[in-house]
Structure formats: structure tokens, C-alpha cells
């Protein structure tokens with residue numbers, strides 16, 4: 047398969063206008079195949095073009111009523127010749143369901159045998175289920191007809207009507223991009239509603255019906271309230287008719303913003319008790335996808351190099367709207383969950399600008415669905431909103447959505463929309479262009495240091511480790527913790543800025559309100575004070591900023607791992623649940639990376655396990671913090687006697703029931719510690735014969751400290767004939783490398799580089815990159831692994847997703863080697 051390049055897309059957009067697609071799907075046949083018949087009405091300005099199609103067998107091609115020869119074609123591109131003017135092209139093909147979530151994914155529910163289909167077109171997978179001109183700026187109206195088993199329900203972009211037993215018609219949409227065309231089909235359990243004249247629907251597989259029924263009222267309320275907020279914010283009503291949200295099995299993304307039919311991974315319909323962090327994250331996802339209806343779906347980027355126009359705005363708007371519709375602490379969560387992700391990406395050699403990421407083809411664009419395109423973009427937009435003022439910022443957004451509705455737009459168009467709002471006292475269009483260039487067009491993250499001396503304390507800005515130097519002004523507050531006093535407001539540019547000085551036991555914290563985007567470095571002598579400060583500091587946002595400083599300080603060798611562990615341990619009793627839920631998994635994974643197996647690592651883990659147990663013992667019975675602490679403790683402890691007592695259905699502590707998911711977490715930990723036999727794993731799966739149980743059982747098998755277990759997992763991962771879904775494969779991949787099993791997993795360090803390129807032949811782009819990341823030998827911290835990763839990242843004969851994983855893995859290995867070797871990196 048050849049990925050469409052940007053010049054090809056530009057040329058085709060000049061030569062073709064697409065009017066409408068009529069897609070006919072025959073899904074009635076059981077088995078691995080379906081038939082897709084697509085009629086495309088389009089206008090051509092040149093004699094020849096091509097449509098994308100990936101099929102098992104091309105059955106029929108008819109152009110303007112005349113049958114065309116059915117010939118072999120290469121690279122997923124079906125040539126269409128003899129054109130000029132308006133044409134009608136019919137393409138009929140036999141196609142294969144996917145198992146990797148790309149195209150039309152087929153899932154059989156182990157709970158009851160129910161078959162469910164979900165079509166995902168993004169980024170360039172529409173061609174896997176219908177013939178199309180697959181690029182974002184060839185928008186067209188889409189209607190769909192479906193033949194399927196009579197007990198199924200079909201939902202898609204346009205309103206669905208059942209026209210007979212097993213026959214469905216989806217109404218024609220407004221013009222939309224091909225990557226947004228969606229379909230879900232199966233014996234769904236549905237809850238319908240209505241708000242402000244908009245029909246609403248929630249859909250989930252039958253085996254999760256009770257869980258959806260439990261959550262439906264809250265999800266519909268959240269949907270309704272969010273629609274109200276967006277209507278007011280954009281001053282344009284929701285433009286795509288009905289609003290359905292389908293929670294689908296084995297979904298690759300968190301969710302996908304298809305107009306009229308948003309698809310979510312169905313782990314968001316919680317089968318076990320969720321923590322506050324999970325509830326907040328789900329609400330954030332619901333709001334994020336809805337924001338896309340305007341930013342992404344109604345107005346769409348022209349090419350993937352501007353995908354931030356979709357993602358940064360959805361992320362920013364979710365950051366603004368989620369607290370309004372949930373009342374939950376979204377600010378600290380954004381810092382802990384999202385900004386930490388963005389900082390990690392922006393501090394790498396593979397950093398890229400927010401705007402104009404340079405994606406040359408649709409598949410390479412997939413690499414840039416990262417923390418830069420989401421969290422950094424959203425953070426920069428927050429700075430921009432402050433810089434322009436709310437009236438100018440919002441006015442520009444409204445103007446942009448109005449003037450490009452149902453079309454495509456570029457960054458230049460957006461800047462023009464903002465510039466049109468300029469008035470007395472606001473930045474001019476030229477100011478804005480300069481600002482946007484520095485923040486959005488130049489890659490990398492500045493370093494902000496606190497420096498103390500006899501004449502006082504100053505902040506200083508340093509250029510990024512990776513990326514060009516830029517003149518980015520950082521508008522922020524600076525505070526002294528834990529003492530406080532009013533924070534100072536500063537704008538840090540080229541020159542050092544004086545700030546308040548810390549007293550004994552205090553620290554100076556830049557960006558205390560989490561205003562800017564920078565690697566924050568405390569004064570060299572103040573890191574040691576962090577445990578005591580984090581134990582008492584009252585401002586949750588300031589603490590979240592300090593946690594991110596600790597994360598980067600650890601990676602940069604400025605904070606010894608033992609001090610990082612002590613800081614987390616000291617801060618836990620003073621932290622919000624939603625932040626703790628992010629902090630514990632991070633430090634649990636980080637300590638073994640930065641400390642080699644041995645006494646020091648064991649001591650740091652013990653500090654954390656003891657502190658987490660204390661948090662658990664003190665937590666309110668039945669509260670979310672109790673659950674968060676329990677999960678954290680299970681991941682840290684090696685107390686097998688205690689773990690064995692946490693059996694399914696039990697209540698090891700008042701208010702804490704070991705439900706299905708917590709029970710699997712305990713079993714996975716026991717498996718990793720060598721306390722679970724294959725028979726015990728099968729027994730556990732027999733007791734929880736569900737999609738989730740299937741995945742957990744697979745992970746347990748791979749986690750066992752047994753060379754045969756690792757070998758079996760690896761063999762499955764690289765087997766082109768594997769019948770496992772990508773969810774099961776992900777579980778295997780994530781189970782190979784475990785702290786404490788470095789010697790056992792060692793052979794799979796070299797094999798990562800030798801074996802994975804061949805898997806690109808039979809694996810979808812997204813699951814290829816995901817699996818590669820999960821089984822990357824991050825714990826094989828050795829110069830040899832680093833050398834392999836560097837060499838691999840420089841190869842040009844392998845897919846970009848693998849190269850990217852190797853390059854990012856090399857960054858992490860380099861840092862880990864430096865920290866283990868005791869070398870601090872200097873600002």
C-alpha cells in the first residue's frame with residue numbers, strides 16, 4: 047500500500063471535485079469478508095485520476111454506465127481514465143474485515159458470541175471499506191445502505207432508518223472528509239434521548255448493557271450540557287443532525303470524532319468501579335470529541351501537517367469546558383495527565399512544530415498524533431488566549447468556523463480570522479504572526495531555570511535541547527512554596543527577570559498557575575526541599591507544576607531517583623486523587639528505568655510501596671482515593687501473602703471490594719512475581735469469560751517469569767498467521783519487559799530490531815507502532831541497546847512509526863544511562 051503524499055493530494059484536489067458517495071455494504075455473509083459497492087459522483091478537470099481501494103478482489107468497475115475492464119492494480123490505487131467533466135463511477139469489491147482496528151473491524155464477543163463491526167476511516171483507512179478519494183480536502187456528501195443480519199442495529203454519520211429485516215439506510219450527510227466516514231453495526235444495546243431538538247443515542251455491545259444503563263443518564267446529561275456550552279461558545283449550532291456515541295470493542299484510539307457517530311473505546315463503559323480520574327478522563331473525551339464537530343468536522347485542516355488545527359483546539363476546548371460540565375479538578379489533571387505527555391514528546395530529538403509538522407504523507411502524519419499536537423498545542427493556545435484577550439480570541443474562532451463551514455482551512459486562514467478582530471489596544475495582525483511563528487512554527491520546549499545568588503533570585507530562559515532557539519515570551523506567575531504570599535506576575539524573555547527569593551525550606555516555583563509551556567528547573571539547592579514542600583503546599587495547580595518539574599528533573603539527572611521516590615512518598619497524603627492516579631504509575635515505571643536492579647532500586651520501591659500502603663490505610667472507605675491507592679500499591683508491592691488475600695469478590699479493607707478489574711490487576715502482579723500457574727490463569731479466565739478477561743489472561747501469560755512464557759508471547763507477536771486481535775497482542779507485548787525480569791527478557795532486546803520490520807508487511811500502521819512501543823527494550827539499559835536503537839532509527843527502509851519508536855526509545859535509553867552513570871545534564 048502506498049501512502050498518499052502531500053503533493054499528490056494537492057494535485058488531485060486541483061483536478062477533482064467530489065460531489066457524493068453512495069456506499070452499499072453487504073454484511074450479511076458470515077466469515078471474514080464483506081462486499082462493498084460505492085458509487086462516486088465527481089467532476090474531473092483532467093483525463094485521468096485514481097481512487098484508493100484496498101480489497102481482496104475487485105469485482106466490478108462501471109464508469110458512466112459502461113463496464114470497465116477489471117484489471118489488477120497496484121498500491122491500493124485504482125486508476126480511472128477517460129475523464130473530463132461530471133462522472134459517475136461504481137466500484138464493487140470483496141473486502142476483508144480487519145482485526146487491528148483499521149478499516150472495518152470485526153469483533154466476536156467472548157461473553158455471548160455477538161458479532162460487532164466498527165468502521166474507522168482515520169487516518170487513511172477509508173479505502174479498507176469503500177472506494178474513495180481519500181484526502182481531507184475532498185469533502186463530499188455520503189449516504190450508506192446496509193444489508194446485515196436482521197437482529198442488528200446500524201448507526202453512522204447520517205440518521206439511520208431500518209427499511210426492512212436486516213436492511214438499513216443512512217441519510218445523506220452534509221459534505222464531510224473521508225477520514226470521518228463511520229459505521230457501527232451489530233446487536234447493540236442502545237439508549238436514546240433528545241436535547242434541544244437534537245436526537246441523541248448511546249450504544250454498547252449487549253454484554254455491557256447493564257453498565258451502560260447505569261451510566262446513561264449521566265452521559266446524556268454531560269452530552270446535553272456540553273452541547274449547550276458549545277452552542278453558546280461558537281454561536282453556530284451543532285451541524286450534523288443526530289448525535290450518536292457508540293462505545294465499541296477493540297478500538298485503537300481513545301475516541302474518534304465522526305460527525306453524527308462518535309466512536310469510543312468501550313473500556314469507557316466501566317465494568318468495574320471507576321476512579322475519579324477515570325470519570326474525569328471519560329468526560330474530557332466526550333467533550334473533546336464534541337469540540338471536533340466544529341473544529342475538525344465542520345472546518346477541517348487541508349492536510350495532515352496541520353492536524354493541530356483539529357487536535358490542539360479540541361484539547362484546549364475540552365480543558366476549558368470539562369470543568370464547567372463536571373465540576374471536577376480539570377486543571378491539575380491536565381498538567382498531570384496531558385502536559386506531562388506533551389513535555390516528554392517535545393523534549394525529544396523527534397520534536398516537531400505544533401503547526402506545520404512536516405508530515406509528507408498520510409501515514410507519517412500518524413506519528414504526530416502525540417503530546418505536541420494535543421497538549422502542547424492546547425497550552426500554547428491558552429497563552430494565546432491570554433495574549434489576545436478573550437474577545438479577540440473567541441471572536442476569531444467564531445469567524446473562522448462561520449467562514450469556512452463545510453470546507454477546509456489552513457493556519458493562515460485562522461490567523462486571518464484572528465487578525466480581522468484586531469482593534470484598539472489589541473495586538474495587531476503583525477504582532478500575532480510573529481507570536482504564532484515563535485510558538486507554533488518553531489519546535490522544542492524552552493528551559494526556564496531559577497538561579498539564586500547573593501544579589502537575589504532570577505529566572506532565566508534557555509533554548510531547547512532539541513529544536514531551534516526562539517524568542518518566546520513566557521507570561522506567568524511565580525510563587526514561593528509552601529509559604530506563599532501573592533504570586534509575582536512576570537513575562538520572561540531574553541533577559542533574566544528578578545523574582546521573590548525563597549526562605550529556608552522554601553522553593554521558588556515558576557509558572558505556578560501552570561500558565562506557560564517550559565521545562566521548569568528549580569534552583570540547584572532547592573530540589574532537596576521538595577519532599578517537605580510537597581507534603582504541605584496547598585495550591586493543587588502549583589503542585590502539579592512541581593510534579594512535572596520533578597519528572598523532567600529526574601530524566602535530566604538533576605534529581606536522584608531516590609529523592610524522586612521520597613518526594614512522591616511525602617507528597618501522596620497531600621495530593622488530589624486525579625493527580626495521584628497519574629503520579630503512581632509514572633514513578634512505578636520510572637524507578638526501574640533510572641536505577642539498575644539491586645539494593646538501591648529495591649529501597650526506592652519500598653519507600654513508595656510503604657507510602658502507598660499508608661495512603662490506602664488512611665483513605666476514606668469506598669472513596670475513589672482508596673481505589674487509586676489500592677491500584678498503586680498492587681503495582682508496587684511484592685508481598686505475595688497479602689496479594690493472595692485479595693481474591694475476586696473479597697473485601698480486604700472496609701469499602702474496598704476486589705471487583706473484576708482490580709482482581710485482574712492483582713493476578714497480573716502475582717503473575718509477574720511468579721505466583722500464578724498457567725492453570726490458575728485459565729481458571730481466572732473461565733470465571734470472567736469477557737473481552738476484558740481475554741486480554742488480562744493474555745497479559746498474565748506473558749508476564750510470568752518463565753523463558754517459555756516470553757518465547758510464546760514473542761512468537762505470537764511476529765506471527766503473520768496469528769488470529770489474535772491487536773488488543774490481545776498489545777497485552778502480550780506489554781508483558782514481556784517487567785522490572786525484575788530483565789535477564790529473562792534480554793533476548794528480546796536484539797530481536798526487537800531484527801524481527802519487527804517484517805511485521806509491517808501484515809500489520810496496520812497504528813497497531814504496528816503501538817505494539818513496537820509496548821515491547822521496546824526500555825529496561826535493557828545498556829550502551830549496546832542504545833547503539834542498536836540509534837542505528838535502527840537512521841534506517842530508511844522501514845516504516846516511519848517504527849523509526850520513531852526507536853528514536854524515542856534511544857532518547858530514553860540515553861537519559862537512563864546518564865542517570866545510572868551519575869551524570870547530570872546541564873541546562
Ligand SMILES: [Zn+2]
Nearest residue numbers: 334338357360
Ligand atoms: Zn481529537
